[in-house]
Amino acid sequence: EAQVTQNPRYLITVTGKKLTVTCSQNMNHEYMSWYRQDPGLGLRQIYYSMNVEVTDKGDVPEGYKVSRKEKRNFPLILESPSPNQTSLYFCASRRPLVGGNEQFFGPGTRLTVL
């Protein structure tokens, strides 16, 4: 089954404790992206990656890091989480642009930073 998976689905942590949210896709997509969803703000892009070893900032990159060492994986790293990073996070992947713009989203990771 074609899908985007994320782990963990739920995470409660404390300020300053480094964490990683994993994302993996099995559709051989080149483009991957991370979003955060907050009430009243919709989905905002954090980082994106056009291909292996190619990443760039989205609209709200502060406090986040990413890496893209393999095509299928795109982890999101919070080196020193703060309470304002409490949010619902989604990973997404997309076919090459010429094939359409549809993005496929993972199930989400709900993060709480105390």
Added chain:
Amino acid sequence: QQQVKQSPQSLIVQKGGISIINCAYENTAFDYFPWYQQFPGKGPALLIAIRPDVSEKKEGRFTISFNKSAKQFSLHIMDSQPGDSATYFCAGGAGGTSYGKLTFGQGTILTVHP
């Protein structure tokens, strides 16, 4: 800044009624306008999308109306059903140097009463 403004924030409709959600965009480089549907506990999924070379696209009970001169587009759900209850996001996307990035609206929570 919010380049895509979506309204209303929430909408309650009776079964069989018409649900209408509106979006306005600022970026004239957008050439792809999708609507995503999100059920509780799930990631967003593409519902329907339109390109600016047409003014309307219909898929079953779902219709996008697009007004390029006004930079507005809307989603109409005919014969709304309780199963349509979800959060809906509009978005604008641009190719070229934007690499197909999607900019999302704030979201609309739709509730359809039986």
